[in-house]
Amino acid sequence: MRKRSVKMVGATREGDASQDGRAIVTRQLRKEFDDLVAVDDLDLTIGKGTLYGMIGPNGSGKTTTIKMLVGLLKPSSGTAEVLGERIPLKGRISDIGYMPQEMAIYTDLTVSENLQLFGSIYSMGQERLLERQEELLSMVDLSDRGDSLASQLSGGMKHRVSLACAMMHDPEVLFLDEPTVGVDPELRMGFWHHFDDLKARGRTVVITTHYMDEAVRCDIVGMMRQGKLIAEGSPRDLMDRSSTSNLEDAFMAFSKGVAE
Amino acid sequence: MKLKRVTAVARKTLRSLKHDRRTAGFLVLMPLFMIAIFGYTFGGELKDISVYVVNLDEGTVNGSASASMIDELQSRDVLRTLEPSWPDGYAQSVDSVVDNVRNGDAWAVIVFPQNFSSNVESAIDGPADYLSSIQGILWIYIDASNPNIASAIITEVQTTVQRVLLTQYDIASPVLISQDMVYGEDAEFIDFFAPGVMGLAAMMVTFMLSIISFVHERSTGTLDRLLTTPLTEGEIVAGYAVALGVVGLIQSLVILSTAILLFQVQIVGSALLVLLVVFLLGVGNQGLGFLLSSIAKNEFQAVQFMPLILFPSILLAGVFWPLEAVPDLLRPVSNFIPLTYAVEGCRSIMIRGWGLGEVWPEVTVLVCFAAAMLLLSTYGLRRRR
Numbered sequence: 001m002r003k004r005s006v007k008m009v010g011a012t013r014e015g016d017a018s019q020d021g022r023a024i025v026t027r028q029l030r031k032e033f034d035d036l037v038a039v040d041d042l043d044l045t046i047g048k049g050t051l052y053g054m055i056g057p058n059g060s061g062k063t064t065t066i067k068m069l070v071g072l073l074k075p076s077s078g079t080a081e082v083l084g085e086r087i088p089l090k091g092r093i094s095d096i097g098y099m100p101q102e103m104a105i106y107t108d109l110t111v112s113e114n115l116q117l118f119g120s121i122y123s124m125g126q127e128r129l130l131e132r133q134e135e136l137l138s139m140v141d142l143s144d145r146g147d148s149l150a151s152q153l154s155g156g157m158k159h160r161v162s163l164a165c166a167m168m169h170d171p172e173v174l175f176l177d178e179p180t181v182g183v184d185p186e187l188r189m190g191f192w193h194h195f196d197d198l199k200a201r202g203r204t205v206v207i208t209t210h211y212m213d214e215a216v217r218c219d220i221v222g223m224m225r226q227g228k229l230i231a232e233g234s235p236r237d238l239m240d241r242s243s244t245s246n247l248e249d250a251f252m253a254f255s256k257g258v259a260e
Numbered sequence: 261m262k263l264k265r266v267t268a269v270a271r272k273t274l275r276s277l278k279h280d281r282r283t284a285g286f287l288v289l290m291p292l293f294m295i296a297i298f299g300y301t302f303g304g305e306l307k308d309i310s311v312y313v314v315n316l317d318e319g320t321v322n323g324s325a326s327a328s329m330i331d332e333l334q335s336r337d338v339l340r341t342l343e344p345s346w347p348d349g350y351a352q353s354v355d356s357v358v359d360n361v362r363n364g365d366a367w368a369v370i371v372f373p374q375n376f377s378s379n380v381e382s383a384i385d386g387p388a389d390y391l392s393s394i395q396g397i398l399w400i401y402i403d404a405s406n407p408n409i410a411s412a413i414i415t416e417v418q419t420t421v422q423r424v425l426l427t428q429y430d431i432a433s434p435v436l437i438s439q440d441m442v443y444g445e446d447a448e449f450i451d452f453f454a455p456g457v458m459g460l461a462a463m464m465v466t467f468m469l470s471i472i473s474f475v476h477e478r479s480t481g482t483l484d485r486l487l488t489t490p491l492t493e494g495e496i497v498a499g500y501a502v503a504l505g506v507v508g509l510i511q512s513l514v515i516l517s518t519a520i521l522l523f524q525v526q527i528v529g530s531a532l533l534v535l536l537v538v539f540l541l542g543v544g545n546q547g548l549g550f551l552l553s554s555i556a557k558n559e560f561q562a563v564q565f566m567p568l569i570l571f572p573s574i575l576l577a578g579v580f581w582p583l584e585a586v587p588d589l590l591r592p593v594s595n596f597i598p599l600t601y602a603v604e605g606c607r608s609i610m611i612r613g614w615g616l617g618e619v620w621p622e623v624t625v626l627v628c629f630a631a632a633m634l635l636l637s638t639y640g641l642r643r644r645r
Contacts (some may be wrong), residue, residue, distance in 0.1 A: 020436045070488040071487070071488060072484050072488060092486070093489065093490050094489075096488070098485065098488040100481050100484060102480065102481040103480070103481075104481035104482050104484065104485045105482070106272065106276060106482055108276035108279055108280055109272065109275055109276050109279065109481075110279070113272070113275055117268060117271075117272045118489070119266035120264065120267075120271075121268050121269075121486070121489045121490065121491050122490065123262070123264055123265070123490075149279055165485075180522055193493060214508070216284060256491065259263055
């Protein structure tokens with residue numbers, strides 16, 4: 001695990017983020033829906049090669065933040081950069097991958113056709129595409145289901161296909177919104193091994209999750225509540241600061257303002 | 261815009277249709293069904309209309325005008341003449357025969373009165389003061405609840421009378437109408453509406469597929485997902501346009517070949533030009549479906565748009581009735597319906613044998629329609645971000 005101090009992660013500096021090892025920088029990022037503030041002046045800095053976990057209850061602004069970063073929602077105010085480019089991305093859009101919370105795969109296509117669609121969108125060559133397809137299908141344990149229509153798969157399987165689609169072009173930054181929902185524990189372990197691999201190859205992975213116990217596997221965990229980052233740091237650090245033994249309790253402590 | 265990405269979207273759209281066997285079958289069979297149903301219903305001329313003939317005419321020494329007319333009627337197949345059974349009392353019996361019309365067993369009763377032949381003769385031989393003489397009067401009691409049938413009966417009787425007058429009494433109308441068909445020699449009604457049905461089928465399907473697919477893409481989140489890739493809005497729209505344009509083309513081929521094989525529809529002009537017109541219409545309607553899909557929140561709401569778009573098109577675009585039959589008030593609406601131009605274009609190509617040199621106004625309108633729809637949907641999609 002890469003060692004980095006909490007302070008440095010939270011810091012915001014001027015300059016091109018791509019030059020200084022920062023994959024994502026948001027400053028005063030805000031999103032309002034009518035009179036609801038979904039994301040409240042968020043300052044976030046995520047270093048390259050980080051496995052970053054966003055945790056927090058429903059409605060805490062995790063998904064909205066990600067949607068702004070991938071260009072699906074326009075911020076009400078504030079700015080954000082991904083790989084040094086201001087959102088919405090244009091030049092670097094090929095370097096991000098996104099797995100939305102809803103499964104968002106084409107259920108009227110087969111599993112392989114879904115992967116091929118995303119591969120060809122990124123102009124992957126046929127050979128590379130098939131190679132990658134095989135690799136990912138085995139990672140999500142669907143090697144024998146390549147020719148099945150996605151509509152015939154179980155919910156968990158669809159989720160796995162969705163994850164594979166997001167990873168097809170091996171992006172530098174991967175946004176995964178609840179990737180482990182409906183995935184059985186054994187396979188979930190496999191996923192996390194894979195995320196570690198990605199990190200080892202210098203990829204940045206941003207994951208939102210409900211499962212606090214999984215978040216322990218992240219390098220840095222950002223705890224969100226009501227559109228704000230209430231605490232951020234390595235899991236160990238967060239537990240120490242809140243004198244708790246797990247992230248769930250730590251989250252409760254930070255929510256109540258007990259810690260810090 | 262990158263061609264490779266456009267084809268990726270087009271291929272994906274066609275592939276999903278391929279997997280959905282029922283929809284794919286529907287796309288091919290629906291136009292087949294439409295043309296067959298319309299062809300058999302409208303294609304045949306009216307035939308075997310039941311009418312009762314009551315002949316009370318006693319004739320003259322020269323023969324009977326009514327008998328000749330009845331023979332003539334029977335030699336043709338539009339009317340099926342029925343003999344009433346004879347109860348006693350003439351006056352009563354005519355009325356009882358008309359009961360057959362009243363209760364719907366027959367469409368008309370044709371009555372030749374007692375002195376029909378003699379009145380005809382005296383009118384012919386009578387003084388030049390034509391009106392003062394008594395004419396032979398032929399009564400028709402008719403159920404005009406179906407105007408087509410009523411006018412067919414009347415035309416048939418008039419034709420018969422004229423023929424008999426000519427052959428038996430050497431009386432011809434002083435005016436002869438000489439017809440010279442500039443276009444559409446041997447054209448039957450099916451030749452008129454086959455191009456219309458083709459345009460209608462292509463339009464219905466591309467619009468329907470487009471609006472449903474896009475509502476689905478929006479509600480399942482796949483559209484969002486596409487927008488986070490290097491795919492541009494224009495590429496997504498273009499990919500769909502190509503795919504649905506191809507679907508429209510396949511349908512037109514089905515309709516064209518069915519119309520030719522089954523109903524001997526004539527294509528005087530270029531079939532390729534017809535397909536081009538249909539392709540443009542398909543692409544435009546795809547765009548329209550796309551635009552409306554942004555207003556519809558779910559598939560159910562999307563379905564509600566269909567009659568809104570389809571009914572005016574069916575009724576006002578000249579598919580089954582000529583535009584001249586559209587009331588003045590609604591004419592401007594006809595002019596705003598792209599299908600109007602597609603139908604007019606296809607008709608001119610197929611019946612009149614016109615080429616691009618003549619149908620360019622229709623083609624231009626369709627090109628503009630398609631371009632406007634594609635640009636608007638691209639813009640609409642871009643605004644979403």
